[in-house]
Amino acid sequence: MLGHMDPGATSADVHGSPAVHTIELRKAYRTTAALRGLSMTVGRGEVFGFLGPNGAGKTTAVKLLLGLVRPSGGEAMVLGAPAGDRETRRRIGYLPELFRFQSWLTAEEVLTLHCRLMQLPRARVAGAIDEVLETVGLADRRSDKVGSFSKGMQQRLGLGVALVGEPELVFLDEPTSALDPVGRHDVRGIISRIRDRGATVFLNTHLLEEAEHVCDRVTVIDHGRSVATGALPELLGGKSSVRIRVSGLNDDALRVVAGFGNLTHDGEWLTLAQIQPDQIPALVSTIVNAGGQVGAVVPEHQTLEERFLELLAKP
Amino acid sequence: MSPVVTIALLTLHEAVRRKLIAACAAITIGLVGLSAWGFDRLAHTASFTSGEVDVAIPQTLILFMFMFSFVVALSASAMASPAISAEAESGVLLSILARPVRRSDVLLGKWLGLATVLLAYAAVVSFLEFAVVDWVSGFVPPDPVVVALYLFAEGAILLTLTLMLSTRLSAIATGVVAIALFGASWLAGVVGSLGLAFKISSLTTVGNVARYILPTDGLWRGAIYYLEPQSFVVQRLTNSHDSGGNPFFAQSPPAWGYLVWVGVWFLAVLVAGIVSFDRREV
Numbered sequence: 001m002l003g004h005m006d007p008g009a010t011s012a013d014v015h016g017s018p019a020v021h022t023i024e025l026r027k028a029y030r031t032t033a034a035l036r037g038l039s040m041t042v043g044r045g046e047v048f049g050f051l052g053p054n055g056a057g058k059t060t061a062v063k064l065l066l067g068l069v070r071p072s073g074g075e076a077m078v079l080g081a082p083a084g085d086r087e088t089r090r091r092i093g094y095l096p097e098l099f100r101f102q103s104w105l106t107a108e109e110v111l112t113l114h115c116r117l118m119q120l121p122r123a124r125v126a127g128a129i130d131e132v133l134e135t136v137g138l139a140d141r142r143s144d145k146v147g148s149f150s151k152g153m154q155q156r157l158g159l160g161v162a163l164v165g166e167p168e169l170v171f172l173d174e175p176t177s178a179l180d181p182v183g184r185h186d187v188r189g190i191i192s193r194i195r196d197r198g199a200t201v202f203l204n205t206h207l208l209e210e211a212e213h214v215c216d217r218v219t220v221i222d223h224g225r226s227v228a229t230g231a232l233p234e235l236l237g238g239k240s241s242v243r244i245r246v247s248g249l250n251d252d253a254l255r256v257v258a259g260f261g262n263l264t265h266d267g268e269w270l271t272l273a274q275i276q277p278d279q280i281p282a283l284v285s286t287i288v289n290a291g292g293q294v295g296a297v298v299p300e301h302q303t304l305e306e307r308f309l310e311l312l313a314k315p
Numbered sequence: 316m317s318p319v320v321t322i323a324l325l326t327l328h329e330a331v332r333r334k335l336i337a338a339c340a341a342i343t344i345g346l347v348g349l350s351a352w353g354f355d356r357l358a359h360t361a362s363f364t365s366g367e368v369d370v371a372i373p374q375t376l377i378l379f380m381f382m383f384s385f386v387v388a389l390s391a392s393a394m395a396s397p398a399i400s401a402e403a404e405s406g407v408l409l410s411i412l413a414r415p416v417r418r419s420d421v422l423l424g425k426w427l428g429l430a431t432v433l434l435a436y437a438a439v440v441s442f443l444e445f446a447v448v449d450w451v452s453g454f455v456p457p458d459p460v461v462v463a464l465y466l467f468a469e470g471a472i473l474l475t476l477t478l479m480l481s482t483r484l485s486a487i488a489t490g491v492v493a494i495a496l497f498g499a500s501w502l503a504g505v506v507g508s509l510g511l512a513f514k515i516s517s518l519t520t521v522g523n524v525a526r527y528i529l530p531t532d533g534l535w536r537g538a539i540y541y542l543e544p545q546s547f548v549v550q551r552l553t554n555s556h557d558s559g560g561n562p563f564f565a566q567s568p569p570a571w572g573y574l575v576w577v578g579v580w581f582l583a584v585l586v587a588g589i590v591s592f593d594r595r596e597v
Contacts, residue, residue: 099406117414
């Protein structure tokens, strides 16, 4: 299931076009604008995080890319074809955010149905189902009816359905919303293995920790617009903060220290925000040379959550 | 396997798993059993002459088949009303429509699966009822296969309409509208019969127009005609006062032109359903 593509070539060489490319993609419903001109490119073989608060337009964007809803304007290409192209959907896997499978089918029957709808060669069906069930941890529940599954197990099955047939592009819309910590950890492993075989993962999530763990690049959207895009280190701006426990510094020395970043202090602890990580050794030297006694140095990186909140707070 | 066949088999699978087939079988066996007892009493009662029995048996059979036609129509509506809308609302359709299938494949597959259930029901119930009547009274309708086909066609027409409505309305609204239209169509047929009996042309027109707007009653009239022995029709026609006004009597089969219209109606509503589903956002 999670085998490798041609190891001798990059996925971009093999396919030539981005996995997803949108230009000013818009979607308006009667009273609301769900997307207000989304432009983005997702490269082949990357794990792309599509982040945003609830109601930002993430699910609408995925549905547009799959052809489940029609755009009000703009363009969208998926795997080199117009979004929604029927033949291209053969190469796409999709885990919807809110979904249900036929409760009267067993897990194995649900997967068989999707193998048939994908028109997977008959000889590959049994092997594909076994592998997917093993991957999502449902091998021992394959003959149980979906109606007897917990929400977490249904989400695992949904993930299995998205993976069946080794798709080149997998859309995962909030894949861990119903999972416990073990399940979330498993999903991160599954996403890594999808990337390892050269496929692209488009991960829709509002769980920033999830994105931080697995995504190569992210786009943050809010109110239907992209507010930031880039690799995680770029997005975080390489900025961090450092907390230092220090004694023996006079006001003059503190003024020098404040030149390294935004200084705040609380008793013995100084906090310097917006400091480049490679400036920390020079900062410590400066404090020591000024007669300060350093008891502890605690570097703190800006988390995606902090950056996310900062981005959403912009007018 | 084509997606249409895959969806049709899924629909049949659902009918079996959800015990629809078992429930239909149980109720049918019960009703046919009761009808066997009733027909036996009717055929062997001492207070009827043989001539009266010859009239009473076909007339009672028509009433029983009317009940079964009602079951076919209600089943068509009940099965089809959640077929698209409920699955779209619950999210079942999301993962299916993201596959390389046309929406028309899904709609046609559902139609095919549900129509197969209706055809099987119409065939089995007709065979059982006719066999029972033959067994207890010796009467066999002149064209039993055609009767079953008309019964199925009536259900298939309502099935097609309900599926079309289901692409836009909620399951409950679809069911209510479909049943109401079916009932109105039947009632319009009765009104048309009364118009004939009392020579009120406007009422006759209501019946005629309704048969074209929703052909379920027109097809039921076809089933009635093929349930009647020829002697029965002749006798009714000679009693001119009895030739109209009876909603359970048909003096002629549906004209070919009308059957062509039914075909056109079916295709138009099916295509409307496909277009409507195609434009629906899920």
